[in-house]
Amino acid sequence: MREIEYRDALNEAFDEELARDENVVIMGEEVAQYNGAYKVTKGLWEKWGDKRVVDTPISEAGFIGMGIGASMLGIRPVMELMFWSFHSVAFDQLVNNAACVRYMSGGLINVPIVMRGPANGGTNVGATHCHTPEGLFAAFPGLKVCSPATPSDAKGLMKAAIRDNDPVYVMENTLLYGNKGHVPDPSEGDHVVPLGKADIKREGSDISLIAHGRSVLHCLEAAETLQSEHGINAEVLDLRSIRPLDQDAIIESVKKTNRAVLVDESKPFCGVSAQITTLIQEHAFDYLDAPIKRVCTIDAPAIYSKHIEDEQLPNARRIIEKVLTIA
Amino acid sequence: NMNECMAELFGKTTGCSKGKGGSMHFFAPDKNFWGGHGIVAGQTPLGLGLGYGLKYNGQKGSALCFMGDGAVNQGAFHESLNIAGLFNIPVVYIIENNGYSMGTSQKRSSAYKDCLAQRADGYDIDWDLVNGEDFYELRAKVNIAMERAHEQSRPTVLEIQTYRYYGHSVADANHKKYRSPEEIEDYKKNHDPINLWKQRLISEGILTEESAKEIDRSAKQETDAAVVFADESPAPTIEDVTDDVYWESDNNTEASKIGRHFFND
Numbered sequence: 001m002r003e004i005e006y007r008d009a010l011n012e013a014f015d016e017e018l019a020r021d022e023n024v025v026i027m028g029e030e031v032a033q034y035n036g037a038y039k040v041t042k043g044l045w046e047k048w049g050d051k052r053v054v055d056t057p058i059s060e061a062g063f064i065g066m067g068i069g070a071s072m073l074g075i076r077p078v079m080e081l082m083f084w085s086f087h088s089v090a091f092d093q094l095v096n097n098a099a100c101v102r103y104m105s106g107g108l109i110n111v112p113i114v115m116r117g118p119a120n121g122g123t124n125v126g127a128t129h130c131h132t133p134e135g136l137f138a139a140f141p142g143l144k145v146c147s148p149a150t151p152s153d154a155k156g157l158m159k160a161a162i163r164d165n166d167p168v169y170v171m172e173n174t175l176l177y178g179n180k181g182h183v184p185d186p187s188e189g190d191h192v193v194p195l196g197k198a199d200i201k202r203e204g205s206d207i208s209l210i211a212h213g214r215s216v217l218h219c220l221e222a223a224e225t226l227q228s229e230h231g232i233n234a235e236v237l238d239l240r241s242i243r244p245l246d247q248d249a250i251i252e253s254v255k256k257t258n259r260a261v262l263v264d265e266s267k268p269f270c271g272v273s274a275q276i277t278t279l280i281q282e283h284a285f286d287y288l289d290a291p292i293k294r295v296c297t298i299d300a301p302a303i304y305s306k307h308i309e310d311e312q313l314p315n316a317r318r319i320i321e322k323v324l325t326i327a
Numbered sequence: 328n329m330n331e332c333m334a335e336l337f338g339k340t341t342g343c344s345k346g347k348g349g350s351m352h353f354f355a356p357d358k359n360f361w362g363g364h365g366i367v368a369g370q371t372p373l374g375l376g377l378g379y380g381l382k383y384n385g386q387k388g389s390a391l392c393f394m395g396d397g398a399v400n401q402g403a404f405h406e407s408l409n410i411a412g413l414f415n416i417p418v419v420y421i422i423e424n425n426g427y428s429m430g431t432s433q434k435r436s437s438a439y440k441d442c443l444a445q446r447a448d449g450y451d452i453d454w455d456l457v458n459g460e461d462f463y464e465l466r467a468k469v470n471i472a473m474e475r476a477h478e479q480s481r482p483t484v485l486e487i488q489t490y491r492y493y494g495h496s497v498a499d500a501n502h503k504k505y506r507s508p509e510e511i512e513d514y515k516k517n518h519d520p521i522n523l524w525k526q527r528l529i530s531e532g533i534l535t536e537e538s539a540k541e542i543d544r545s546a547k548q549e550t551d552a553a554v555v556f557a558d559e560s561p562a563p564t565i566e567d568v569t570d571d572v573y574w575e576s577d578n579n580t581e582a583s584k585i586g587r588h589f590f591n592d
Contacts (some may be wrong), residue, residue, distance in 0.1 A: 025383070043485075055333060056410070057409060057410065057413065059406040059409060059410060061402060061403045062372050062375070062403065062406025062407050062409065062410045063372075063406075063410060064372070064380055065371070065372020065373055065375065065403065065407070066372050066373075066376040066407075066410060067376060067378060068372070068373060068376055068384065069361075069372060069373035069374065069375060069376015069377045069378075069380065069390075070376040070377070070379045070380040071376070071380075072356075072361060072373070072376070072377065072380070073376075073377060073380030073381070073384070074380070075379075075380050075383055075384075091358050092366055092369045093369070093372060094404065095365055095402075096364075096365075096369055097364070097369060097372075097373060101362065102571055102572065102573075102574065103347055103571050103572055104344055104347055104352040104354065104362070104363070105344050105348065105352070105354035105356070105362065105363075105571075106342070106343070106345035106346075106347050106348065106354070106571055107343035107345070107570065107571035107574075107577055108354050108355075108356050108357075109354060109356055109361070109362075110520045110574040112574075115590075141569075141572050141589070142572050142573065144573075153472070160582070164575060164582060165574040165575055165578075165580075166573045166574050166575055170375040194581075194586075195582065195585065195586065196582075196585035196586020196587070196588075197585055197586060237386075241586060243588070244585060244586030244587055244588045245586050245587045245590075246585075246586045246587070247586070247587045260490075264365070275590070276485060279590075282592065311351065325525045
């Protein structure tokens with residue numbers, strides 16, 4: 001079994017898609033000659049050259065909008081935001097142009113672009129660099145959003161995102177870049193994970209822990225403790241994709257376990273977990289034996305202090321405590 | 328044609344954007360018209376991207392990206408100029424300067440030395456100021472800019488001095504209060520490019536007063552016919568609301584069948 005890092009799995013996805021389709025262009029700050037701020041694009045400029053891997057100035061509204069304009073002509077830019085937190089300076093381009101051009105043109109134009117980069121807290125950098133906007137962007141029809149938790153999903157979802165003919169925003173995580181995991185060898189075939197398909201990362205019968213991104217790993221850790229110390233057999237459902245969303249998998253899991261704790265690194269107010277909550281109450285109300293509970297990032301801007309930062313974010317301890325209130 | 332534009336204004340399915348775009352969002356990519364974008368200067372990075380795409384594909388061409396004088400103070404425009412200059416993008420930015428950004432005059436909204444296009448100097452981009460009263464000057468100077476894009480893959484900023492007789496939009500009912508009636512009349516009488524061109528063509532014997540009137544009449548007839556066409560066209564249905572959101576869904580692809588894309592219940 002081949003094990004590679006999350007960042008290398010992404011790198012492999014870019015390399016394979018650059019080879020597959022000459023319209024694919026990697027673009028962003030420091031992605032080429034510097035090899036990527038987090039080395040996700042390492043070696044690609046050297047291999048593919050100036051045309052396919054492009055360094056941009058620090059000018060998100062300019063280069064993100066440029067990528068959208070190019071995609072209207074059929075180019076397939078894969079745009080890196082060094083941090084998704086920098087979305088705010090390119091917001092008009094991200095939500096008016098990328099999300100609405102297809103609609104406002106009556107379907108005459110499409111925008112086959114990927115926006116990607118890390119979106120996470122927990123790295124001791126303060127509030128401006130810790131935004132997790134997956135729920136925010138999923139709220140704009142026309143956009144698709146996914147958030148891989150494992151190296152295998154990172155590669156597979158990225159390849160699906162690049163091939164998709166709509167704008168797909170991929171939320172990665174700096175704390176996952178160094179994680180190793182099994183990723184099928186390219187010789188075994190094309191590894192693509194479709195958008196809109198959740199994955200049961202741990203089967204269980206007593207409660208559903210529903211999460212995406214790094215929170216999935218916290219859920220898996222919590223599930224082990226819940227099993228060994230409390231005899232609670234938790235199921236961990238990894239959404240992988242936020243929009244499209246695998247509603248069937250969510251409802252099926254809740255119907256099986258009758259309890260749900262939603263774990264979500266975004267803030268509680270109108271975050272991803274708020275949307276999941278309303279879907280569960282609407283479609284599985286009669287199957288619930290307890291109120292739906294959530295573990296989100298504590299509702300304040302991200303604190304800088306390393307002493308307390310991890311407690312503001314979802315973690316295994318907070319998940320276990322929440323589960324024990326209803327199971 | 329005028330029918331699809333009028334129908335779009337009327338919000339009808341026969342409109343160029345099926346009634347989904349409206350007056351600010353006309354599109355006709357089959358005619359190389361890429362929008363129609365409602366946010367002031369939000370289109371300037373897109374124009375950059377169209378130029379980038381042409382260059383990437385190895386096509387000889389240029390993107391003509393239009394804006395008003397009110398757009399020049401937006402950050403997106405300056406970021407676009409920087410990248411256009413830096414990456415040698417074949418884009419021509421055309422500032423249609425009518426002197427007012429809605430109700431605020433140029434002097435009250437922009438800091439500048441001699442003219443707005445001059446700001447391109449800061450990005451090492453060629454620029455020119457064009458007298459919008461003269462069609463021939465305008466055509467010649469746009470041609471120079473397009474040649475520069477085609478032959479040297481370099482951007483240009485053009486500023487066209489022009490005017491408007493009415494308000495910025497229907498919401499600008501005060502347009503006679505922030506400028507004098509004399510100013511409007513003076514432009515109509517002495518600077519209107521259509522009138523000046525007409526007079527020139529008549530003096531050169533190409534047009535007569537009568538044939539000019541005929542052109543006017545036939546344009547009005549075409550407009551009247553377009554209004555009838557738009558009026559009689561069908562409106563979108565509630566089912567149409569969720570079409571044209573995702574390419575994959577509209578084309579009923581495998582990807583569109585995986586997971587939920589819309590969240591109405």
